[in-house]
Amino acid sequence: xxxxxxxxxxxxxxxxxxxxxxxxxxxxxxxxxxxxxxxxxxxxxxxxxxxxxxxxxxxxxxxxxxxxxxxxxxxxxxxxxxxxxxxxxxxxxxxxxxxxxxxxxxxxxxxxxxxxxxxxxxxxxxxxxxxxxxxxxxxxxxxxxxxxxxxxxxxxxxxxxxxxxxxxxxxxxxxxxxxxxxxxxxxxxxxxxxxxxxxxxxxxxxxxxxxxxxxxxxxxxxxxxxxxxxxxxxxxxxxxxxxxxxxxxxxxxxxxxxxxxxxxxxxxxxxxxxxxxxxxxxxxxxxxxxxxxxxxxxxxxxxxxxxxxxxxxxxxxxxxxxxxxxxxxxxxxxxxxxx
Amino acid sequence: xxxxxxxxxxxxxxxxxxxxxxxxxxxxxxxxxxxxxxxxxxxxxxxxxxxxxxxxxxxxxxxxxxxxxxxxxxxxxxxxxxxxxxxxxxxxxxxxxxxxxxxxxxxxxxxxxxxxxxxxxxxxxxxxxxxxxxxxxxxxxxxxxxxxxxxxxxxxxxxxxxxxxxxxxxxxxxxxxxxxxxxxxxxxxxxxxxxxxxxxxxxxxxxxxxxxxxxxxxxxxxxxxxxxxxxxxxxxxxxxxxxxxxxxxxxxxxxxxxxxxxxxxxxxxxxxxxxxxxxxxxxxxxxxxxxxxxxxxxxxxxxxxxxxxxxxx
Numbered sequence: 001x002x003x004x005x006x007x008x009x010x011x012x013x014x015x016x017x018x019x020x021x022x023x024x025x026x027x028x029x030x031x032x033x034x035x036x037x038x039x040x041x042x043x044x045x046x047x048x049x050x051x052x053x054x055x056x057x058x059x060x061x062x063x064x065x066x067x068x069x070x071x072x073x074x075x076x077x078x079x080x081x082x083x084x085x086x087x088x089x090x091x092x093x094x095x096x097x098x099x100x101x102x103x104x105x106x107x108x109x110x111x112x113x114x115x116x117x118x119x120x121x122x123x124x125x126x127x128x129x130x131x132x133x134x135x136x137x138x139x140x141x142x143x144x145x146x147x148x149x150x151x152x153x154x155x156x157x158x159x160x161x162x163x164x165x166x167x168x169x170x171x172x173x174x175x176x177x178x179x180x181x182x183x184x185x186x187x188x189x190x191x192x193x194x195x196x197x198x199x200x201x202x203x204x205x206x207x208x209x210x211x212x213x214x215x216x217x218x219x220x221x222x223x224x225x226x227x228x229x230x231x232x233x234x235x236x237x238x239x240x241x242x243x244x245x246x247x248x249x250x251x252x253x254x255x256x257x258x259x260x261x262x263x264x265x266x267x268x269x270x271x272x273x274x275x276x277x278x279x280x281x282x283x284x285x286x287x288x289x290x291x292x293x294x295x296x297x298x299x300x301x302x303x304x305x306x307x308x309x310x311x312x313x314x315x316x317x318x319x320x321x322x323x324x325x326x327x328x329x330x331x332x333x334x335x336x337x338x339x
Numbered sequence: 340x341x342x343x344x345x346x347x348x349x350x351x352x353x354x355x356x357x358x359x360x361x362x363x364x365x366x367x368x369x370x371x372x373x374x375x376x377x378x379x380x381x382x383x384x385x386x387x388x389x390x391x392x393x394x395x396x397x398x399x400x401x402x403x404x405x406x407x408x409x410x411x412x413x414x415x416x417x418x419x420x421x422x423x424x425x426x427x428x429x430x431x432x433x434x435x436x437x438x439x440x441x442x443x444x445x446x447x448x449x450x451x452x453x454x455x456x457x458x459x460x461x462x463x464x465x466x467x468x469x470x471x472x473x474x475x476x477x478x479x480x481x482x483x484x485x486x487x488x489x490x491x492x493x494x495x496x497x498x499x500x501x502x503x504x505x506x507x508x509x510x511x512x513x514x515x516x517x518x519x520x521x522x523x524x525x526x527x528x529x530x531x532x533x534x535x536x537x538x539x540x541x542x543x544x545x546x547x548x549x550x551x552x553x554x555x556x557x558x559x560x561x562x563x564x565x566x567x568x569x570x571x572x573x574x575x576x577x578x579x580x581x582x583x584x585x586x587x588x589x590x591x592x593x594x595x596x597x598x599x600x601x602x603x604x605x606x607x608x609x610x611x612x613x614x615x616x617x618x619x620x621x622x623x624x625x626x627x628x629x630x631x632x633x634x635x636x637x638x639x640x641x642x643x644x645x646x647x648x649x650x651x652x
Contacts, residue, residue, distance in 0.1 A: 176350075177357035180635065181628045184590035185608060189365065189620050192612040265480070272482040273594050277609060289482065296488055296598075300496075311485045318480035 068331045075327020078320040085317055089135030098129030101284045109298065112305050119305035122294055127305055131313060134286045138268055138317070141202055141287075145267035148206045150260035153213025154252070160214070161221035162244045172218065175211050183208040184273060191279040198281050201274075205267050216259055217252055224248045254332035261325040265318045272314050288314050343643055351636045358628045359411065363404050366621050416622035421614050426622035429607060434626065436508070437596070437603035440519065441588050444526035445581060448588075452531050453577065456538020457570060463543055471535075479532040483591045487525040487598045494521060505601040522599045526591050533584050534577060541573035548572075575645045582638025586631050 070076060093100075107124035110116055118127040160171040178186070190204045224230060225248065233243050274280065275289025276296075288310050295306035374390045391397055395406055410416070416426035455475075459468045478486065495503040505518035545551065546569055554564045596605035604623055611619035 173350075173353055173357055176354045177361060180354060180586060180631045181358060181361075181624060182586045182589040182593070182631060184593045185624050185627055188593065188608065188612050189624060192615060192620070193365075193368070269480075269482055273484065276482070276484045276594060277597060278613070292482070292485060296484070299488060299491065307488065311481075311488075314482055314485065315477065315480045319476060322476060322480065 065331045068334045069327055072327040072330055074323050075330070078323040078327070081316065081320040082324065085135065085313070085320070086139060089132050089139055092132040093129065096129060096132070098126035100125055100129055100133050109301070109303050109306070111303075118309060119303070121291070121306060122298060127291075127309065130286065130291055131288070131309060133284075134288045134291045134310070135313065137198055137281045137285055138271060138288045138314075140198065141205065141271045142264040142268040142317070142321075144202045145205045145209050146260050146263040148202065149209035149263055149267075150213055150256060152206070153210035154217050154249075154256055156210065156214040157217025158221060158244060158249060160218045161225075161248075162240065168218070172215070175214050178208070179211045179215075184270070187270060187274055188277060188279065191274060196279050196281070198285070201271065201279070201281065205270050208270075209263055209267060213256065213259055213263075217256060220252050220255055221248050224251055258325055258329045258332055261321060261328055265321040265325070268314065268317055268321070340643065344640060347636060347639055347643075351632050355629055355632055358632070359408055359625065360404065362621055362625050362628075363407055365624075366407075366617070367400070367403075411625065416625065417618035419611075419616050419619050421611075421616045422619070426618050429619065430604070430622060430626055433602065433604045433607045434630075436601070437589075437592055437605060438630075440522055440526065440596070440601065440603055441585075441592050443519065443523045444530065444592075445584075445588055447523060447527040448531040448534055449577065449581070451527070452534030452538050453570075453574060455531075456535045456577075457542050457565065457573065459535070459539040460542025460546065460569075460573075461565060463539075475532040475535055478528050481529070483525060483529040483594050484598045486529050487521070487595060490521055490525055490528075494524075503599070505599045508602055518599075518601070522595050522601050525598075526588060526595050529591050529595075530584060530588050533587070534580055537580050538573055538577055541576050542569055545569045545572045575642065578645065579638055579642045582635040582642075585634045585638075589627055589631060 103123035103125060105124050107116075107120045109122050110120040110124075112119040112127075116126050116128070118131070121127055121130050156171065156175075160168045186208055187204050190207065191201065194200050196204075221244070230243055230247050233247055238246075271280075271287060272289030272292065275287045276293040278293075280287045280290045292307065292310040292314065295303065295308075295310060298306055374387050374394070374396065378386060378390060395403060398406075414427050416430070418425050419429065422429060455471060459471050462468050481489075491503045494500045501517055501520045503521065505522060507514055508518045509515065551564055551568060554568055555561075559567075592603060593605035593608060595601065596603045597609045600606065604627065607619060608623045610616075611623070
């Protein structure tokens with residue numbers, strides 16, 4: 001099995017055959033991988049140069065990642081659970097029709113049975129259908145916050161790391177400042193300044209959620225700067241901006257994605273908490289936190305169906321996301337070890 | 340050490356100033372402005388203007404900030420017209436209770452997490468480790484008010500051991516103690532996972548250190564190694580976690596106090612949010628944040644005092 005590697009100077013002289021073509025075989029030692037500033041993990045056609053300098057047959061990083069991920073049965077199970085939860089909330093209402101806009105006080109707080117498999121809410125709405133509606137906003141907030149906060153934190157952290165010096169110090173002190181405000185107080189204050197709706201709630205939770213990403217990205221970017229392949233690129237006269245976004249940013253992605261996954265869990269928890277404090281999407285929309293707190297109001301009446309299903313859904317969601325994040329961390333750490 | 344203390348103090352001061360600017364800007368982004376927040380929507384334009392002049396709101400923003408900051412430094416955080424009391428006196432009444440709640444919960448959390456983490460670290464990947472990990476993850480996954488409700492169901496509805504509301508708080512020591520049990524327990528269990536996970540990985544790391552091997556070679560018993568060497572070295576880094584988790588625990592107290600009607604700063608804040616009592620909201624945020632920064636600072640100093648390596652980084 002042999003193939004041509006495009007740029008000259010990768011392999012030692014011994015590997016150069018008489019006709020001048022550069023040939024490498026799997027397992028060949030490449031003398032100066034750093035000299036051509038190939039970042040580890042960057043494949044050239046169908047061969048890959050590892051940090052140790054050996055050539056191995058390239059598998060796509062994605063295929064590697066999936067292989068490691070599948071080994072973790074718990075993480076795979078949690079992914080399945082998350083897919084089922086999304087289906088329950090978004091496809092469920094298409095199959096299971098309930099009236100979630102009007103309320104019917106004659107049916108208030110009915111026990112499970114008959115037309116209501118999970119009983120009814122204090123407003124006489126079907127509890128099972130209500131959980132689907134509440135899950136929609138909860139999952140939307142979770143995913144939207146994770147994506148927005150990760151994106152913003154990534155850019156912010158890279159900018160701080162790129163400029164360094166006084167800009168970096170200033171940007172990071174702002175992060176320190178907002179991070180030391182206990183976030184629920186901040187979120188409740190922001191939400192009480194406005195009449196909350198889904199979009200505003202996403203923004204408000206994002207405003208506390210991006211901070212840890214920014215800190216993480218900046219720290220990682222600083223440590224990646226000392227790596228050989230970054231030094232090599234700089235030695236070749238690569239522009240600072242090119243190094244930051246071509247070499248450093250892609251190598252941060254693993255850690256950032258893991259961190260972003262866990263943000264879904266945090267956002268769901270914060271959304272549930274502020275729902276309990278009375279700040280949530282306007283009715284007839286609802287959230288699991290609001291359903292749960294309605295159940296708490298009736299705690300002493302023994303209406304268990306208004307309490308435990310909503311609580312269980314929140315716990316299952318957060319747990320599944322946390323386990324999924326753990327599985328993804330395995331993938332990233334294994335990838336880092338391989339190098 | 341002194342250099343480190345001053346450097347760390349300087350950082351804390353900068354962060355505090357930034358927080359005060361953020362809080363001040365929030366104060367001025369209120370819908371309808373600060374005056375409307377105090378007087379309500381149904382007042383004459385003249386009354387609005389008079390109060391604006393009286394409160395110095397017609398001056399340029401930076402000047403207003405300096406005046407506000409000067410007042411805040413002197414403990415004057417404004418006046419709540421809705422509670423007819425100065426924010427300072429309200430804080431003096433409510434803050435100590437929250438400090439007691441948060442302090443007790445954190446102490447209890449560390450007291451639980453240290454043995455749990457040590458045990459898990461020592462028996463890594465055995466069945467007991469997995470069971471404890473699962474339990475800790477389940478606790479982490481619960482919204483704190485849901486955890487509180489579970490404790491109410493178990494300890495109040497089922498066995499009638501402790502009151503589910505602290506609305507009688509402040510009558511006598513016995514009442515206060517009983518009232519505190521469920522809120523402290525809820526807040527503690529909601530945050531114990533942060534500490535126990537940290538303690539577990541610190542234990543695992545320390546067990547691989549050279550000094551542990553040396554101790555084994557000298558013939559020390561594994562019990563002595565665990566308690567004499569590993570415990571001491573793992574517990575120091577958990578001290579830093581105290582500072583880092585403080586914002587989380589204080590955040591948690593907001594929900595816990597609302598759930599248990601515990602008359603602390605969180606309940607004060609929550610009620611103020613519902614009546615849009617902005618002087619209280621902003622005063623509480625400022626004080627709570629400064630308390631967090633101070634807590635962080637103290638934790639770092641304590642860490643540096645215990646572990647000399649920190650001072651030089």
